[in-house]
Amino acid sequence: MQIRKNKIYIGDVPVSAIAEKYGTPTYVYDENKIRENYRRALNAFSKYYPDFRFFYAVKACNNPAIVNILRQEGAGIDAASVNEILLAKSVGLSGEDVMFSGNFLSDDDIRRGLKSGVIFNLDDPSTLPRVLKFGKPKILSFRVNPGYGKSNVGEFVTNAGPNAKFGVHPDQVMDAYRAAKKAGIKRFGAHMMPGSCITEPEYFTFITNLMMDIIGKVGRELKIHFEFIDLGGGLGIPYRPGEQGLDIEEAAKQVSAAFRAKVRQYGLKPPRLMMEPARYFVGNAAWIVGKVHSVKRSYKKIIGTDIGMNTLARPAMYGAYHHIYVDGKENAKREKVGLCGQLCENTDFWVKERNLPASIKEGDIVVVENAGAYGFAMSYQYNGRLRPAEVLVNGKNHFLIRRREEFEDMIRNTTVPGYLKK
Ligand code: LLP
Numbered sequence: 001m002q003i004r005k006n007k008i009y010i011g012d013v014p015v016s017a018i019a020e021k022y023g024t025p026t027y028v029y030d031e032n033k034i035r036e037n038y039r040r041a042l043n044a045f046s047k048y049y050p051d052f053r054f055f056y057a058v059k060a061c062n063n064p065a066i067v068n069i070l071r072q073e074g075a076g077i078d079a080a081s082v083n084e085i086l087l088a089k090s091v092g093l094s095g096e097d098v099m100f101s102g103n104f105l106s107d108d109d110i111r112r113g114l115k116s117g118v119i120f121n122l123d124d125p126s127t128l129p130r131v132l133k134f135g136k137p138k139i140l141s142f143r144v145n146p147g148y149g150k151s152n153v154g155e156f157v158t159n160a161g162p163n164a165k166f167g168v169h170p171d172q173v174m175d176a177y178r179a180a181k182k183a184g185i186k187r188f189g190a191h192m193m194p195g196s197c198i199t200e201p202e203y204f205t206f207i208t209n210l211m212m213d214i215i216g217k218v219g220r221e222l223k224i225h226f227e228f229i230d231l232g233g234g235l236g237i238p239y240r241p242g243e244q245g246l247d248i249e250e251a252a253k254q255v256s257a258a259f260r261a262k263v264r265q266y267g268l269k270p271p272r273l274m275m276e277p278a279r280y281f282v283g284n285a286a287w288i289v290g291k292v293h294s295v296k297r298s299y300k301k302i303i304g305t306d307i308g309m310n311t312l313a314r315p316a317m318y319g320a321y322h323h324i325y326v327d328g329k330e331n332a333k334r335e336k337v338g339l340c341g342q343l344c345e346n347t348d349f350w351v352k353e354r355n356l357p358a359s360i361k362e363g364d365i366v367v368v369e370n371a372g373a374y375g376f377a378m379s380y381q382y383n384g385r386l387r388p389a390e391v392l393v394n395g396k397n398h399f400l401i402r403r404r405e406e407f408e409d410m411i412r413n414t415t416v417p418g419y420l421k422k
Contacts, residue, residue, distance in 0.1 A: 001030075001287060001325075001369070008327045008367055011393035012074040015289045015327055019365050022122065022389050025290040025306045027376045029061075031069055031394040034372075035283035038073045042278055044248045044411050050305055051272045055099050057233050058084050060278030060373040061286070065392050065401040070281060078233075078276035082112045095119065099230070099276070101143060103166060121191045121230075123166055125176040132183055139227065140338055141189035143167045146210040150203055151197040152236055154302035156318050158311045159232075160194035167192065169175050170214050177218050188224050189271075190215045193232030197279055198246060201251035207231065208258045216266030223352065228272040231255065235280035239321045240371050242248075246280070279373040286372030288312060288388070292364040293342070295387060301337045303356065308341015308348045310385050312371060313378040327365035329357035376402075386410055 001010050008015045010028050018028055032247065046052045058067055062084070067077070068091050076097040077088040088098045100113045103123035110127070110393070111134050113120060120137035122128060131137065145167025149160030159166050162169040168176055176325040177188065192211050195203070208231060219226055238245045256273070263270050291305035310318035326332075339351035377388050386405035391398055 001367070003330055006328055006331060008330075008365075010287055010289075012396035013286075013366055013393050013398050015367055018289050018391060018393075018398065019291060021398075022391055022400060024139070024307065024365070025311050025388040026404075027286055027288055027388055027390045028392065028398075029063075029066060029286045029372060029401075031285075031392055034066065034069050034072060034281055037281045038070060038075070038133070039377065041248050041252075041277070042074070044252035045273070045275070048252050049054055049259065049273045053228075053272060053274050055097075055209050055230070055274060055276040057276050057278035058087060059377060061282045061375070062087055062391050063376070063401050064091055065390075065399070073158045073282075073327050077116070078278075080286055082109055084115075084278075084289075085116050085118055088263070089116070090131055096139065099141075099191075101276075102181045103143075105130075107134075113285065119189065121189070122176075123168070125168060125179065128176065128179055128183070134182070137186060139187040139189055140180050141191045141228070141230070142173060142180075144173055144192045144211060144214055145169060145192060146214060148194060148210060150198055151234075151378065152197045153314075153318050153320055154198060157196045159190065159196060166315060173214050174218050174221065175221055176222055176249075181222055181224060188226055189228040189274075190218075190225070190226050190296075191230040191232070193234070195232075195234045195237040196402040198234045199236040199238065199346060200377065201247055201254050204234070205254040205258045208255050209262065212259065212262030212266070212309070212402060214219065214221060216262055216268060217391055220266050225269050226271040228274045230274040230276060233275065233277040233279065235266075235275070235277040237279055237283045237370065239323070241323060248280075253340055262414070274340060280303045282372035284372065286370075286375060288368040288371045288375065290366050290368065292360060292362055293365060294362055295360065301335075301364075303337055303339045303351070303360055304342065305339060306342060307366065307368055307384075308343045308385060309345070310348075310380050310382045311341065311388055312344060312350075312368060312375055314374060316347040317378075322371065323369040324351070324354065325355065325367040325369065325415060326357050326360055329359060329364065332357035332359050334358060342385055364412050381405070382411055384410060 151157040314320035389404040390402035
């Protein structure tokens with residue numbers, strides 16, 4: 001995003017042109033930014049550890065156009081469900097390019113996951129006998145909960161440690177792999193996902209050491225060769241103006257050094273190093289373009305827009321901060337106002353107080369930053385306010401990559417029993 005002569009552009013497209021052509025609210029992705037993010041991270045990690053690969057966690061943004069960009073860049077896919085495996089397949093990725101990291105899987109998940117031939121990453125040792133009832137995955141890993149997790153988004157997004165629902169307790173990891181080996185599984189990996197949105201390189205080094213001390217012993221004692229060790233996602237981005245971003249070069253350097261040292265310490269054959277980020281690739285590469293529909297002066301001055309907690313759930317769900325720009329008014333005098341969406345819920349009053357241009361008025365275009373990860377993917381229908389459109393910008397070109405939902409989409413899966421129609 002750039003401000004040129006006081007007008008906001010995404011790529012080389014003015015947001016006013018997007019609003020006019022596609023309506024509001026609309027998620028707008030900058031293809032070049034996604035590619036830049038991916039290449040910066042890949043270059044850093046593969047420079048220090050050449051046998052390195054990223055699997056993109058599609059849960060953060062599952063639009064097939066975006067997934068194809070990351071596939072073109074060389075990413076595999078981290079899938080949380082069978083439908084995400086099918087999504088990977090729809091963009092041409094399958095087998096060992098896809099890792100199935102679901103949790104609390106149903107028998108149906110297991111059966112369909114096995115049929116797809118992807119890497120199985122089990123969240124709990126009790127799932128193994130259930131998997132074996134249906135077949136043997138070609139490659140198996142366990143998701144380790146190394147006892148420590150962290151997130152700059154807050155406790156809600158901390159995915160490991162004693163309060164997390166995820167992963168295998170360190171004391172159970174040895175037995176889990178022993179059972180898998182005994183059952184005839186031949187190829188192994190290991191996985192963890194302890195946190196999300198971390199901007200301190202030292203965190204990644206810390207968790208690498210934690211993980212390797214658990215996995216190293218397993219490799220040594222059971223004589224298992226780990227083909228890959230996946231350190232999860234979590235590469236963070238700054239959300240607030242002035243906040244420090246992650247020094248990816250430093251993270252890569254520290255992680256690789258720690259990883260190599262532990263591989264040596266435990267006498268392991270060097271595994272492939274993997275990570276499965278999402279936010280780092282797509283987070284800062286999308287904006288929501290919305291419109292001001294009314295300015296209310298009641299107990300407070302409240303700016304009513306078409307961007308609500310249904311469009312972007314993160315602020316209402318986690319108290320997350322997203323910066324807001326007003327097209328054409330970024331240089332204007334500011335005052336403290338509130339900002340909300342159109343839902344009949346007060347959590348939809350998602351900015352209680354923010355310094356925004358004092359002259360903001362009906363028809364103005366607002367742009368919400370850092371909306372690419374867990375943005376559209378967590379949007380929902382409520383109050384008959386349906387899901388927004390998604391647009392991809394490449395330089396001065398723009399493409400509709402998901403149409404806005406309409407009334408038919410709201411009732412699409414419903415049926416009314418005949419007697420109720422009388
Ligand atoms: N791998 C697994 C198994 C995951 O569960 C996740 C995210 C990732 C990778 C990607 O993590 P990332 O690189 O994006 O940090 N809705 C929250 C974030 C929840 C994270 C869920 N898991 C938010 O909006 O901040």
